Amino acid sequence: QVQLVESGGGVVQPGRSLRLSCAASGFTFTNYAMHWVRQAPGQGLEWVASISYDGTNQYYSDSVKGRVTISRDNSKNTVALQMNSLRAEDTAVFYCARAWGDSYGDYWGQGTLVTVSS
């Protein structure tokens, strides 16, 4: 069955970096674009970044552009989110999701919590 498992979350001080990872299984990873979506405590869903099936194109929300890099390793079926210069407002659960081409997320992971606090 399709599985997306995020890891790498935790407590980090403002200004520091964190790298999230999402391990995919149960489907042909190279057929899908991958997205990261975050949800601050008690708030709604916010799209963060996406990467095309082959990794050649990356897209970012204005709120993270310049601080975040999305990448994927199709040999390991993983997608990563490198986050730098973290701020308190980056505190959120981060979900990875797959999408067939330029479309919606049909499967989402369970999320990993990032807390930015001194």
Add this chain to the structure above:
Amino acid sequence: DIQMTQSPSTLSASIGDRLTITCRASESSSTWVAWYQQKPGRTPKLLIYRASNLASGVPSRFSGRGSGTEFTLTISSLQPDDFATYYCQLYNNYRWTFGQGTKVEIK
């Protein structure tokens, strides 16, 4: 960037009620809209894609309509399992835009 305005933000309803949630796009979005259900502490679950297509395994009491700038999600007869928060989503050019969410509460 296209914005999605979702209403209402909260909806109080009873079992058996018919509910409609609306999302309005700031620009025409064709039919590239999906709807999700999220329960507290859980991951979002896809309900509707391409405005009106029911995702696999989703009960037929859920339906979606719309095109261009106005989209709706309807629950024809609210069931106990339906109390949750619902989000619309625009997908376009590998970017996603979510509505603010509608929390469906027990009246």
